[in-house]
Amino acid sequence: MTDTITxxxxxxxxxxxxxxxxxxxxxxxxxxxxxxxxxxxxPAADYRQFFGFSNRIAVWIVAELHLMFAAFVLGVPIFxxxxxxxxKATGEKRYDDLAKEFTKLLAMAYTLTAVLGCVLxxxxxxxxxxxxxxxxKLFKPTWLLYIVLIFGEVVIAYFYWYSWDLLQGARKxxxxxxxxxxxxxxxxxxxxxDIWVTFMMSPAGIDDAGNLTSLWAAINNHTxxxxxxxxLLANVAFGGAIAAAYAAVRFLNAKTDEERARxxxxxxxxxxxxxxxxxxxxxxxxWLGREIYxxxxxxxxxxxxxxxxxxxxxxxxxxxxxxxxxxxxxxLGMGRIPGAERYVxxxxxxxxxxxxxxxxxxxxxSIIASGAEMSAMGGSHHPFLGLFGVMAAKxxxxxxxxxxxxxxxxxxxxxxxxxxxxxxxxxxxVQALAIAAAAGVVLGYGIYSYSVPSNIRxxxxxxxxxxVLAAMAVFVAIDIPLLRGAQEIGAIRWGxxxxxxxxxxxxxxxxxxxxxGLMGYIRSGIRQYWHIYGRVMDESANAYTMMHGHxxxxxxxxxxxxFLLVSVVFWMAxxxxxxxxxAK
Amino acid sequence: MKAxxxxxxxxxxxxxxxYSYVGQLVPQFEEHPPAKKVIxxxxxxxELAVIGEELVRVKGGxxxxxxxxxxxxxxxxxxxxxxxQAATRKPGMDAEAYLLESITTPDAFIVDGYSKMMPSALKPxxxxxxxxxxxxxxxxxxxxxxxxxxxxxxxxxxxxxxxxPVHRGKELMGQFxxxxxxxxxxxxxxxxxxxxxxxxxxxxxxxxRKILDPSAWTTPGFPPGVMPADLGKSIPEGDRHxxxxxxxxxxxxxxxxxxxxxxxSHEGMRLGLVILVFNLAMxxxxxxxxxREKKETT
Numbered sequence: 001m002t003d004t005i006t007x008x009x010x011x012x013x014x015x016x017x018x019x020x021x022x023x024x025x026x027x028x029x030x031x032x033x034x035x036x037x038x039x040x041x042x043p044a045a046d047y048r049q050f051f052g053f054s055n056r057i058a059v060w061i062v063a064e065l066h067l068m069f070a071a072f073v074l075g076v077p078i079f080x081x082x083x084x085x086x087x088k089a090t091g092e093k094r095y096d097d098l099a100k101e102f103t104k105l106l107a108m109a110y111t112l113t114a115v116l117g118c119v120l121x122x123x124x125x126x127x128x129x130x131x132x133x134x135x136x137k138l139f140k141p142t143w144l145l146y147i148v149l150i151f152g153e154v155v156i157a158y159f160y161w162y163s164w165d166l167l168q169g170a171r172k173x174x175x176x177x178x179x180x181x182x183x184x185x186x187x188x189x190x191x192x193x194d195i196w197v198t199f200m201m202s203p204a205g206i207d208d209a210g211n212l213t214s215l216w217a218a219i220n221n222h223t224x225x226x227x228x229x230x231x232l233l234a235n236v237a238f239g240g241a242i243a244a245a246y247a248a249v250r251f252l253n254a255k256t257d258e259e260r261a262r263x264x265x266x267x268x269x270x271x272x273x274x275x276x277x278x279x280x281x282x283x284x285x286x287w288l289g290r291e292i293y294x295x296x297x298x299x300x301x302x303x304x305x306x307x308x309x310x311x312x313x314x315x316x317x318x319x320x321x322x323x324x325x326x327x328x329x330x331x332l333g334m335g336r337i338p339g340a341e342r343y344v345x346x347x348x349x350x351x352x353x354x355x356x357x358x359x360x361x362x363x364x365x366s367i368i369a370s371g372a373e374m375s376a377m378g379g380s381h382h383p384f385l386g387l388f389g390v391m392a393a394k395x396x397x398x399x400x401x402x403x404x405x406x407x408x409x410x411x412x413x414x415x416x417x418x419x420x421x422x423x424x425x426x427x428x429x430v431q432a433l434a435i436a437a438a439a440g441v442v443l444g445y446g447i448y449s450y451s452v453p454s455n456i457r458x459x460x461x462x463x464x465x466x467x468v469l470a471a472m473a474v475f476v477a478i479d480i481p482l483l484r485g486a487q488e489i490g491a492i493r494w495g496x497x498x499x500x501x502x503x504x505x506x507x508x509x510x511x512x513x514x515x516x517g518l519m520g521y522i523r524s525g526i527r528q529y530w531h532i533y534g535r536v537m538d539e540s541a542n543a544y545t546m547m548h549g550h551x552x553x554x555x556x557x558x559x560x561x562x563f564l565l566v567s568v569v570f571w572m573a574x575x576x577x578x579x580x581x582x583a584k
Numbered sequence: 585m586k587a588x589x590x591x592x593x594x595x596x597x598x599x600x601x602x603y604s605y606v607g608q609l610v611p612q613f614e615e616h617p618p619a620k621k622v623i624x625x626x627x628x629x630x631e632l633a634v635i636g637e638e639l640v641r642v643k644g645g646x647x648x649x650x651x652x653x654x655x656x657x658x659x660x661x662x663x664x665x666x667x668x669q670a671a672t673r674k675p676g677m678d679a680e681a682y683l684l685e686s687i688t689t690p691d692a693f694i695v696d697g698y699s700k701m702m703p704s705a706l707k708p709x710x711x712x713x714x715x716x717x718x719x720x721x722x723x724x725x726x727x728x729x730x731x732x733x734x735x736x737x738x739x740x741x742x743x744x745x746x747x748x749p750v751h752r753g754k755e756l757m758g759q760f761x762x763x764x765x766x767x768x769x770x771x772x773x774x775x776x777x778x779x780x781x782x783x784x785x786x787x788x789x790x791x792x793r794k795i796l797d798p799s800a801w802t803t804p805g806f807p808p809g810v811m812p813a814d815l816g817k818s819i820p821e822g823d824r825h826x827x828x829x830x831x832x833x834x835x836x837x838x839x840x841x842x843x844x845x846x847x848x849s850h851e852g853m854r855l856g857l858v859i860l861v862f863n864l865a866m867x868x869x870x871x872x873x874x875x876r877e878k879k880e881t882t
Binding site: 297298528535537552 | 585588589592593595596597599600601603604606607608610611612613614615616617618645648649657659698699701702703707708709710711752755825851852854855856858859862863866867869870873874876877
């Protein structure tokens with residue numbers, strides 16, 4: 001899928017698709033032979049080193065890179081096909097072109113994902129033979145299913161791309177069907193891959209000796225579905241952020257106003273997708289956290305209050321940065337919307353609210369202090385600031401930040417429009433009341449949760465989230481008819497946005513990537529010295545929880561490698577487009 | 585274009601470096617897996633309490649919720665007072681019995697003001713045996729300033745539970761009847777040779793050959809042809825490797841129970857089949873499309 005010039009006849013489209021099948025066939029066959037060869041010729045051992053390099057770090061880096069590319073190739077088709085549907089519904093060709101632009105980015109990314117996946121498999125077999133032997137014994141049927149799904153995904157995704165020009169006009173519905181199938185297949189792939197990783201976290205379906213008693217119970221373990229949903233949303237957010245970063249690169253390199261306008265719009269859509277998928281993400285995270293507590297209170301507590309607690313402070317800093325950057329981008333974008341100056345007055349209060357939320361969220365529970373400082377404070381927790389270090393305050397802060405960002409989005413959306421319906425004033429009041437009610441529920445539960453134990457407190461987050469989601473639903477449900485037939489003050493001046501807005505998009509992409517690396521480490525790290533929590537112990541020299549400083553350096557290295565690889569993808573996409581332009 | 589790339593790359597480096605820098609600012613510590621401690625009936629009380637402290641801190645993960653100093657966690661009761669208050673918690677139950685119950689079946693009695701959240705120390709992830717639980721009790725007694733009164737009995741000391749499905753060779757040898765004829769670690773029949781030291785003289789490959797083909801060789805002093813020819817073949821490949829890992833381990837040698845599978849094993853054949861089916865299906869689709877196009881052109 002390296003060509004970007006799509007083909008206009010069925011045999012040509014099928015030939016392009018077949019190339020993909022041949023490529024994946026060769027990759028899988030080579031991986032199998034290399035893995036078997038290594039198993040056969042390497043001396044027997046339970047663990048092996050990677051040329052003197054830590055086997056754990058080698059697998060960590062490759063697995064995380066594979067995961068990031070996989071997230072990208074599974075996330076992008078979701079919004080590509082939605083954009084294509086919008087194009088079909090509105091009849092506007094620019095949406096179809098945008099969907100094609102998104103899909104073009106998948107070209108090299110698919111190959112890189114597959115190559116990284118093959119390397120990862122070889123590393124697992126070579127470096128963790130005993131563990132892999134056990135997992136194979138349990139999950140052999142799912143591995144075969146995974147391979148069949150990979151082939152299916154390759155066939156459908158390649159055909160989706162190569163038949164873009166072929167299936168236009170009356171045949172468009174078939175292309176849309178292909179787009180839906182790509183996503184269904186991709187989701188199935190994700191769900192199967194999640195089986196193994198969630199089983200390692202929350203094993204089920206095995207007896208005390210580790211023998212399989214129920215494959216379905218092993219699959220449908222405590223964390224499987226929450227991680228499926230969490231990753232599905234995160235993939236869309238991540239894919240949107242990377243697509244927006246691509247648009248930002250193209251915007252900064254644009255030579256004409258037309259190009260600038262095109263990539264400004266693409267950057268906006270990409271960031272919109274990223275933020276829209278990002279907003280419900282913490283809710284899926286709460287569900288996952290709740291399931292972890294249900295599975296093992298000890299695992300939950302060590303994740304939130306034990307050795308990993310400090311990494312949540314880092315997470316708070318990242319997400320706070322993401323909220324600020326996305327609002328900053330929206331506010332800069334309002335500069336190119338005639339009429340949006342009406343809402344500038346809200347920006348300072350919103351920024352203050354976001355900053356307070358950020359500060360509360362990033363407040364640690366325990367403070368590193370000397371003995372004298374601790375006796376002055378009356379303990380390791382500050383008498384006043386310590387109140388903001390607990391989840392009660394943090395949940396409240398993040399929900400209010402989500403609500404603020406949503407409000408910011410709604411103002412952006414309304415920027416150049418004035419509602420014309422007779423009930424506009426009433427509608428706006430109901431919208432304001434919905435937001436105020438949600439804020440009240442979030443604050444109320446936040447204060448009340450100080451007086452209940454942690455296992456009850458985590459359940460309150462569901463009510464807070466529910467209130468925020470309900471307010472958003474009410475707001476949007478009113479907004480759609482409210483703006484129908486609205487008076488337009490002027491057209492959006494696409495392309496007339498400052499260059500620093502593009503750096504806000506890069507910041508979003510970098511922070512999303514780093515966040516993904518950090519959360520992946522926490523998710524995996526809370527197993528501590530277990531390959532499979534409580535069941536199969538990691539008996540290697542690397543079975544320890546490393547210092548947070550070391551872990552963050554590795555996450556940074558992964559992020560830099562990822563972006564270097566992504567820049568190759570961007571370069572290939574731009575180069576092919578230039579070639580296409582010249583050919584035309 | 586190059587200038588833009590370098591600017592973006594510099595921006596990337598600054599951003600990730602900032603995140604890494606914040607990562608250095610938070611408290612830094614490493615957590616290692618629990619060290620394996622040997623407890624016997626004659627372990628002195630003071631040593632038992634030291635082992636107990638290590639178990640509380642690491643293997644048991646108790647300090648995630650409890651505290652043993654002024655500045656610890658308060659999700660569970662203060663362990664400094666646990667031994668002292670134990671005798672008064674449940675009427676009719678002495679302090680030692682109460683502590684044992686509260687560690688092994690924590691939900692049996694919940695102290696006022698706390699909730700049900702503690703897993704049994706006998707279950708994963710702590711996975712302690714009774715001797716280890718008693719070592720924890722010894723530590724709690726010293727923590728409260730009392731004498732260690734808890735006693736380790738022979739029945740409390742069990743071999744640590746296998747950490748999962750690793751090295752199940754001994755169990756499998758019983759399951760497949762090997763123990764009926766062979767002695768291993770002092771148990772089993774005498775029809776065949778004692779397999780305890782077999783790893784000293786034979787390689788894993790030789791042993792695998794013998795399992796699969798009993799006529800491969802016969803140990804001097806034993807009659808040939810006694811071991812059923814198809815016995816080894818009836819044992820699944822993975823289990824054969826587990827048995828080898830166990831036998832080699834008895835001689836202090838490492839052997840990976842996963843072993844090495846032939847490239848033409850079931851997995852290889854299945855993968856090949858999937859590749860073949862998809863390639864043939866694509867070729868058929870391509871041929872059909874070309875024939876259709878040719879027909880339309882004509």
